Amino acid sequence: MILTITPNPSLDRTYEVPSLDRGEVVRATGERTDPGGKGVNVSRAVTAAGQRTVAVLPLGGAPGALVAELLDAQGIEVAQVPIAGPTRSNIALAEADGVLTKINAPGPELSAAEQELLLETVREQSRDADWIACCGSLPRGLAPSWYADVVARAHAGGARIALDTSGPALLEALREQPDVVKxxxxxxxxxxxxxxxxxxxxxxxxEELRAMGARAVLASLGADGQLLVDDAGTWFGSAHVEVVRSNVGAGDSSLAGFLIAGGSGPQALASAIAHGAAAVQLPGSVMPTPGDLDPAAVTVTDDIPVDRVLTEPAA
Known part of the structure; x- marks a missing residue:
């Protein structure tokens, strides 16, 4: 079972538009409303693959109720932590040429009591978990060390941890040696x-993140592909994609594919790439099913193209 933790979930509204012109009336050609947040998307992708998952979510207000309703309709088990503040609503504008503009709300602030209830819920639900995926930004109220505490508790209980976050929360958690960071x-x-x-x-x-504590690093390089660096070696892979429709949740789909395939080695990397490539060809944040995957389009090698210039250099 893959347990996901999304401390700052969202209700995601995606609008497909021909182009985005500032100051003009833009008419959408399509729209979707989906439960959102990185861990939520991982759970959705795991469910689409026919595997079991439980999503731990602090939810509040009408948006939170709709998130729970949408997940229930998809057959996803939710361990809900009631909070006073309303769950945030995010907007994504997907242009016909593949450019995506996202507007993410900050989300509610969790009280001390709500924080404690969230930790207790994680502890209760993690007993049967093979993997625990901690995903996304931390809401107001949670210290940057919160994920580090979760990693330490998960390891004490015998579970493996996948971490998909950034900034101080990532750096703090590295000292507890998460099994994979993405x-x-x-x-x-x-x-x-x-x-x-x-x-x-x-x-x-x-390699530097591994020296700082990460046991494995699964790095997404956008259109250029993905890297996996762990104790067994380094692999690079990519997939041919005909048309990019929306990259919302594509990274989360990749993480789900990686964990579903065991969470280590080149076969797991290939699964991650296949899931990510399928996701970007679907509308909104729709997660791919096995029928959407094209493993034949994926190539993975340990002959790393170290001199290849990234299409989108990262600063």
């Missing part, structure tokens, strides 16, 4: 404090 290129550059211009730069940065 930064994108920008987050990886931020963690090491320098720009990443090539695949080789990304490899060196991932």
């Amino acid at each position: 930064p994108n290129a920008e987050e990886l550059a931020q963690a090491v404090g320098r720009p990443l211009l090539t695949v080789g730069d990304a490899v060196k940065a991932a």
Whole structure:
């Protein structure tokens, strides 16, 4: 079972538009409303793959009730932590050329009592978990060390931890040696404090995160592919994608694919890439089913193209 923890979930509204023109009336050609947040998307992707998951979520107000309702309709088990503040609502504008503009609300502030209830719920639900995926930003009220505490408690209980966050929360958690961290290129550059211009730069940065405590690093390099660096070696992979429709949740789908395939080694990397590639070809934050995957489009190698310049260098 894969347990996901999303401390700052959201209600996500995605509008497909021909182009985004500031100051003009823009008419959407399509729209979706989905339960959102990185861990929520991981649970949705795990469920779409036919695997069991439980999503731990602090939810409040009408948006929170709709998130719970939408997840229930998708057959996803929710361990709900009631909070006084309303769950945040986010907006994504997906243009026809693949450019995505996201507006993310800050979300509610959790009281001391709500924070304690969230930790207790995580403790109760983690007893049967093979993997615990801690995902996304921390809401107001939670200290940057919160994920570090969760990692320490999970390891004490025998569970493996996958961490997808950034900034101080990531750096704090590294000291507790999460089993895998999943930064994108920008987050990886931020963690090491320098720009990443090539695949080789990304490899060196991932190795530094391992030296700081991460047992494995699964790094997304956008259109250029993904890296996996762990005790067994370093692998690089990519997939051919015909048309990018929306990249909302694509990284979360990749993490789900990685964990579903065991969470280590080149086969798990290939699964991560296949899930991410399928996700970007679907509307909004729709998660791919096995029928959407194209494993034949994926290539994984240990011959790392270190001199390849990144399409979108990360600063």
